[in-house]
Every structure is written in structure tokens, then in C-alpha cells.
Amino acid sequence: MIRKKILMLGDFAVGKTSLVRHYIDNTFDDVYLTTIGVKVSKKMLAVNHVELELLIWDIEGETPSKKIPKAYFKGASGAIIVCDASRKETVEGIREHIGDLLAFNREAKYVIAYNKSDLLSAQQKETLSLSENTFLTSAKDGSQIDILFTTLAKEILL
Amino acid sequence: MQSVISPVIAQEIAENKDKMIDALYPIMGGMISKYVTNAIKEMMEHINAKIEEGLSFERYKRKLKAKMTGVSETEILLEESLDATIRSLFIIQKETGLLVAEVHLENREINDPHMVASMASAIKDFVNDWTEKAEETSEVQLLSYGNATLYIESAGSVYLIAFLDTEPDFEQRSKINVFFAKIIKKYSRFFQDFDGDDSAPEIQTIEEMMRKFLRETKPPVPRENAAKKNPLKYILILFLLLCFAYAAYWGKGKYELYLLEQQISRQTGAHITIEKENHTLYLKGYLASIKDFYTIKKLIKEKTGKDFVNEMYLPPEEMDQKLMQQKKTMAQTVKRLSLETNRALKDQQHTVKVLENTLTSKYDRLEQKVAGLEAELQTINTRYHTTRKKLDTAISISVMKAHALEKLKEAFSHTDAFHPKDGSLDFKNKHLFEAGQSVPKADSLSVLKQGFKKYITVLMGDKQIKPYIKGFVIEGYTDSSGSYDFNKALSLERAKQIKKYVLTLPVSKQYHLSKIIDARGMADENPVIINGVEDREASRRIKIRFVFNSDKAIESIEKALND
Numbered sequence: 001m002i003r004k005k006i007l008m009l010g011d012f013a014v015g016k017t018s019l020v021r022h023y024i025d026n027t028f029d030d031v032y033l034t035t036i037g038v039k040v041s042k043k044m045l046a047v048n049h050v051e052l053e054l055l056i057w058d059i060e061g062e063t064p065s066k067k068i069p070k071a072y073f074k075g076a077s078g079a080i081i082v083c084d085a086s087r088k089e090t091v092e093g094i095r096e097h098i099g100d101l102l103a104f105n106r107e108a109k110y111v112i113a114y115n116k117s118d119l120l121s122a123q124q125k126e127t128l129s130l131s132e133n134t135f136l137t138s139a140k141d142g143s144q145i146d147i148l149f150t151t152l153a154k155e156i157l158l
Numbered sequence: 159m160q161s162v163i164s165p166v167i168a169q170e171i172a173e174n175k176d177k178m179i180d181a182l183y184p185i186m187g188g189m190i191s192k193y194v195t196n197a198i199k200e201m202m203e204h205i206n207a208k209i210e211e212g213l214s215f216e217r218y219k220r221k222l223k224a225k226m227t228g229v230s231e232t233e234i235l236l237e238e239s240l241d242a243t244i245r246s247l248f249i250i251q252k253e254t255g256l257l258v259a260e261v262h263l264e265n266r267e268i269n270d271p272h273m274v275a276s277m278a279s280a281i282k283d284f285v286n287d288w289t290e291k292a293e294e295t296s297e298v299q300l301l302s303y304g305n306a307t308l309y310i311e312s313a314g315s316v317y318l319i320a321f322l323d324t325e326p327d328f329e330q331r332s333k334i335n336v337f338f339a340k341i342i343k344k345y346s347r348f349f350q351d352f353d354g355d356d357s358a359p360e361i362q363t364i365e366e367m368m369r370k371f372l373r374e375t376k377p378p379v380p381r382e383n384a385a386k387k388n389p390l391k392y393i394l395i396l397f398l399l400l401c402f403a404y405a406a407y408w409g410k411g412k413y414e415l416y417l418l419e420q421q422i423s424r425q426t427g428a429h430i431t432i433e434k435e436n437h438t439l440y441l442k443g444y445l446a447s448i449k450d451f452y453t454i455k456k457l458i459k460e461k462t463g464k465d466f467v468n469e470m471y472l473p474p475e476e477m478d479q480k481l482m483q484q485k486k487t488m489a490q491t492v493k494r495l496s497l498e499t500n501r502a503l504k505d506q507q508h509t510v511k512v513l514e515n516t517l518t519s520k521y522d523r524l525e526q527k528v529a530g531l532e533a534e535l536q537t538i539n540t541r542y543h544t545t546r547k548k549l550d551t552a553i554s555i556s557v558m559k560a561h562a563l564e565k566l567k568e569a570f571s572h573t574d575a576f577h578p579k580d581g582s583l584d585f586k587n588k589h590l591f592e593a594g595q596s597v598p599k600a601d602s603l604s605v606l607k608q609g610f611k612k613y614i615t616v617l618m619g620d621k622q623i624k625p626y627i628k629g630f631v632i633e634g635y636t637d638s639s640g641s642y643d644f645n646k647a648l649s650l651e652r653a654k655q656i657k658k659y660v661l662t663l664p665v666s667k668q669y670h671l672s673k674i675i676d677a678r679g680m681a682d683e684n685p686v687i688i689n690g691v692e693d694r695e696a697s698r699r700i701k702i703r704f705v706f707n708s709d710k711a712i713e714s715i716e717k718a719l720n721d
Contacts, residue, residue: 003272003354005254027273036284040255040276055256055276069287072280075253077354 010082012061255279629674650679
């Protein structure tokens with residue numbers, strides 16, 4: 001079996017933990033996240049007949065008063081960059097999170113989750129220009145969460 | 159709520175370290191205590207096991223240690239009982255937090271070890287980040303909660319976590335560190351390149367090493383009904399075994415000697431006693447003949463591979479005969495060897511003599527040859543020097559002659575009377591003679607006088623050229639009419655007439671030319687031809703030319719050089 005470390009990155013309260021909770025097999029208590037700024041979960045999946053276990057580091061969104069240790073970013077094979085599709089400022093923060101990821105892991109792969117898509121109207125969804133690795137997700141109805149993680153896993157194994 | 163709680167926690171951390179530790183304890187402790195059992199219970203079991211050891215060697219060893227160190231046996235027992243038990247060992251890649259290898263004591267496996275490894279890695283990173291901000295340079299090495307402890311040792315691209323039931327003492331830490339260093343030394347490259355694939359064969363080897371380490375450091379398991387052991391019993395058994403082994407060894411040697419004695423008796427009829435002392439054989443008894451002695455000697459050598467000390471009695475008369483015989487044989491041998499040696503020496507002397515004569519003869523011939531070559535070389539050397547000298551002279555004469563010709567050419571550059579090739583001055587256009595006459599025409603003498611004076615002055619007036627001038631030749635010529643004999647006589651007469659005239663000139667007296675001017679008749683040689691028709695008047699003429707010392711020598715050398 002192959003194991004890889006992936007990161008959940010995104011601004012504060014964009015729904016990273018909810019996405020993870022919806023997807024994973026096992027996790028530590030949420031108390032870790034509020035105390036040390038990270039919580040590890042795991043998910044096992046098979047990609048192209050290869051058994052892969054993702055160790056998902058759900059990193060708390062950084063705020064001016066709470067800095068996250070940069071060591072958490074090291075050694076990641078990939079990341080899911082999450083934004084709140086209904087909050088423009090979190091979408092604008094995507095670029096910075098990608099920069100943080102690549103600064104520590106030049107070869108890392110990433111996918112982008114426009115989360116809380118259930119809050120968007122059909123018209124708003126149409127106006128969004130989404131690229132190949134960008135997904136409209138919702139932890140509320142579970143839409144596109146599986147494909148979000150599977151796409152990242154495939155990218156990592158390429 | 160989150161936006162309110164987080165700044166408050168951050169502020170608390172910044173203001174008070176103790177509060178930070180208090181905040182972390184429930185997190186780390188919850189995780190650690192999940193995998194570590196009751197240390198007190200283990201310690202009690204451990205002490206019970208020690209007590210049950212009873213009369214074991216361990217007890218005597220402990221007693222001895224207590225006497226030597228002055229520390230009571232109870233304290234030593236307690237200290238031994240307090241050794242921490244390592245339940246699990248993890249090796250985790252630093253950057254990724256991925257678990258590379260894991261081992262556990264039996265029935266102490268940890269659920270979800272990969273998640274635990276990642277979380278432990280995160281906690282370590284968090285604490286390290288916090289201590290760095292607090293300007294403390296050292297990394298976190300020990301995380302404790304209640305009776306559970308994580309001992310963390312970092313090296314290269316990985317760190318090792320030992321899950322213990324209590325804090326390890328210095329000795330235990332050293333053991334763990336030494337073991338970890340051993341693994342790092344061997345597998346540092348593998349750890350660095352580890353990509354999360356747990357099928358790598360190295361992992362099995364590493365885990366085997368870790369398992370072995372766990373077994374070695376595991377405290378003894380208490381045995382409720384273990385029999386008490388008495389060390390005296392073992393000592394007695396050991397002593398008896400040693401006695402038996404010695405007796406067997408001694409009996410075997412004796413039996414072998416007995417067999418040998420029997421064999422000697424069968425072959426010689428003599429009753430010989432063999433004794434062995436310090437690996438040396440002593441033979442005692444009476445022999446009937448010397449022959450028996452040699453039979454025994456051969457037999458002993460065959461059976462034991464050794465010589466022996468002879469303490470046997472031999473018959474004296476036979477001994478004397480034997481000695482005489484040996485003496486005689488030896489004398490004959492010496493005589494034979496002496497003769498053979500003398501003969502060989504004589505042969506060799508003869509060979510050496512022949513060789514010496516041959517070499518002397520060869521040397522003489524070579525010496526003669528060398529003397530001949532030396533003489534030849536001397537001759538060649540002399541010839542070389544002579545030739546060299548001549549050549550040098552010829553070169554200097556040749557150079558001087560060229561110089562003389564150059565000066566004459568310059569002096570007579572206004573006229574074609576001078577011939578640079580042979581250095582002669584040709585009075586061909588001066589109408590010197592009437593046909594058939596040898597006396598020069600009076601009106602032509604002034605031209606002759608001027609030309610002669612200039613020619614002589616150029617050569618004899620030069621201090622460098624003068625020593626090389628041997629003399630001058632006045633050549634008389636006729637036209638081609640008339641017979642050769644007539645012309646020969648007429649041309650000679652013309653030359654003489656001119657010689658007679660020039661000797662009257664002051665310049666001839668100045669340079670004492672009377673003895674060095676020669677007159678020659680050239681008959682009608684080299685007539686003057688203009689447009690294919692002879693100019694007879696011009697042909698009736700004289701030439702003056704100089705003769706250089708060694709002119710012939712120069713010619714011969716030049717010829718030799720050209721050849």
C-alpha cells in the first residue's frame with residue numbers, strides 16, 4: 001500500500017473540516033484542531049488498482065491572531081484548496097494558499113473546492129468559470145466530494 | 159465562536175507557558191494513555207519476579223553489587239524495578255509525518271498507527287514551533303502524561319518515538335539512542351527516499367531489528383511457579399563432569415601405551431615399559447640386540463609420531479661391534495666423498511683454466527683491434543685538421559680574391575675592358591699593334607700606361623690584398639690570320655714588348671714588379687668577333703691579369719667541394 005500526506009488548505013470557516021468529515025474513514029477528535037491547528041484523518045481508496053491511503057492534514061485557517069506552524073505544510077504530496085463560493089474574499093485567497101503549498105512542496109498537486117455551493121443560485125453557478133481541477137462542492141448535500149478527493153489521488157499517482 | 163476563542167487561546171499561550179502546557183496535556187495525554195497500560199501494576203509484577211528469583215545468580219550478583227557500592231540491596235532492587243518498559247517503537251519521516259516502520263510488544267498493538275504517527279508528528283511540530291518562538295533552540299524530546307511517556311529522538315530525515323510506561327533514565331535513553339543511530343547509519347538513504355510505499359523490503363529488515371531491540375530491552379516476565387535454583391548444585395555437577403573428563407583423558411592415554419607395549423613384545427620378544435611424562439615417552443627394559451632397538455624406534459615413530467628417551471639396556475658386545483661397523487662405514491663414506499670432491503674440484507679447475515685462456519685470447523685480440531682503431535682515428539683526425547686548415551686558408555684566399563675582383567670592377571666600371579670573371583684587363587680596343595708587328599704603336603702607350611697604373615695600384619695599394627698577390631701575367635694576342643706557330647711567336651713577342659715597357663713605369667718600381675711579371679704568348683686565342691666578323695685590329699692586343707697565391711690550391715679545393 002502507498003500512503004501520502006495531503007493538506008486541506010483554505011481561509012477560516014470555508015468548510016474544510018466539514019468536507020473531511022463527510023469523506024473520511026477515521027479521525028481524531030476535533031479538539032486537536034482548535035488546540036494545535038491541525039487534525040489528521042485518513043481515507044483509503046483504490047485508484048487504477050493501486051491501494052492508496054490518504055493521511056489528510058486538516059489545517060486550520062490562519063488568522064492574524066493565530067499563526068499555524070509552517071512545518072505542517074512540509075512533505076505534502078497534494079492539497080485540496082477550499083474556498084467558500086459565497087464569500088468573494090475566500091475565493092481571492094486561493095492563490096495565496098497555492099503559493100504556500102508550492103513554497104514547501106514544489107512537486108505537489110492540488111485541486112480546488114468551491115464549497116458551500118448549495119448556497120449559490122443556478123445563475124450564480126453558471127457565471128463561475130471553473131477549470132478542470134475545480135469542483136463545486138457541498139458538505140451539506142455531499143455533492144462532488146468523492147470526485148474531489150479521487151481526482152487529487154489520481155494526480156498524485158501520475 | 160471560533161473567531162472569539164482562537165485569539166483568546168493565542169493570548170493565553172503568549173502570556174503563560176504553564177497554561178500552554180495545561181492546554182496541551184489533555185490532547186497529548188488522551189492519545190498517549192490510550193496505548194500505555196498501568197505502570198504501577200507492571201512495577202509490582204516486576205518486583206515480585208525479582209523476589210521469586212530466590213537463590214539465583216542474579217541475587218548473588220545484586221548482593222555483591224550492594225557490598226561494593228554501599229547501596230542497600232533493597233534500593234538496587236527498587237531501581238531495577240523502575241526501568242521503563244518500551245511498548246512500541248515508531249520511525250516516522252520528519253517532513254511527511256508518514257510512519258516508516260513500527261513494532262510493538264505482544265498484545266500491545268496500537269490502533270491506526272499511521273494516524274497516530276501523523277498526529278504525533280503534528281504535535282511535535284507544534285511544540286517545536288512554540289519553543290522556537292520562545293527562543294529555546296532544543297527540540298521536544300519527551301512528552302509525558304500521567305504514567306505514559308513518548309520519548310522522541312530525531313536524526314536525519316526521520317525521528318524515532320518510543321512509547322514507554324514511564325520516563326526513561328539516562329541509561330535507557332542511551333540504549334535507545336545507540337540503537338537508533340545504528341538504524342540511521344544503515345538506512346539513512348532509504349529514509350530520505352521513502353515515498354510512502356510500505357512494500358519496500360527494507361521496512362521488514364528494519365522492523366526485525368526493532369523487534370529484536372524490543373525483546374532485548376523487555377523486562378523479565380514473572381513466573382509464578384518457577385523453581386528455585388541452587389547454584390551449589392550446578393557447581394557440584396560441573397565439578398563431577400570435569401573429574402570424569404580428566405579420568406577419561408588419562409585412561410585413554412594409558413590404554414594406548416599398553417597396546418604399544420604389547421605390539422613391541424610381539425615383534426621383538428622384549429618386555430618394555432613405556433611411561434609418558436610431559437608429552438615425552440620414556441622406554442625402559444632389556445633388549446637382546448641392536449636390531450630390536452631400531453624395530454622399536456620405527457614402531458614408536460609410526461604410532462606416536464614422536465621420538466623417545468631411551469632408558470633401555472642394550473648388549474655391550476653387540477654395541478661395540480655395531481659402533482665399529484658404523485665407524486668403518488663412516489670412514490669409507492668420508493674417503494669416498496673426499497675423492498669425489500677432489501675429482502669434481504679438478505674438473506672445475508680445468509674448466510676454469512680453459513675458460514680463462516679463451517677469455518685472455520679474446521681480450522688480446524680485442525686490445526689489438528682497439529689499438530688499430532685508435533691509430534686509424536688518429537690519422538683521420540690529423541687529416542681532418544690538415545684539411546680543415548687548408549679549407550680555412552682557401553676560404554680566406556677566396557674571400558680576398560673576391561674582394562680584389564670587386565675593387566677592380568669598381569675601379570673600371572666606366573669601361574668594358576675589365577673581365578670580372580678572371581680579373582683581367584683587356585686592351586682590345588686600343589689599337590696597340592699594326593698587323594705583324596710586335597712593337598706597340600707610340601700613340602697607344604699613354605692609354606696602356608694609365609690602365610696598367612690603375613690596375614696595379616688598385617691591387618698592390620691595398621694592404622689586405624697585396625700579401626695574396628703572387629704576380630702578374632701579360633698575355634699577348636694576334637688576329638687569326640697567319641699560322642699558329644707564327645702567331646704564337648708574335649704574341650709572345652708582343653707580351654714581352656709590353657712587359658719591357660711597363661717595367662719602365664714608376665709604378666712598377668714602386669711595387670717591385672720586375673720579378674713578378676710574366677709574359678705569355680696566347681697566339682690567336684679568343685679573337686674579338688663583332689657581328690660574326692673578326693675585328694682583327696682589336697684582336698691584336700694584350701691582357702694583364704693578376705695571379706693569386708695558392709690559385710691552384712683554391713681550384714683543387716673548390717673542385718673537391720663541388721665533387
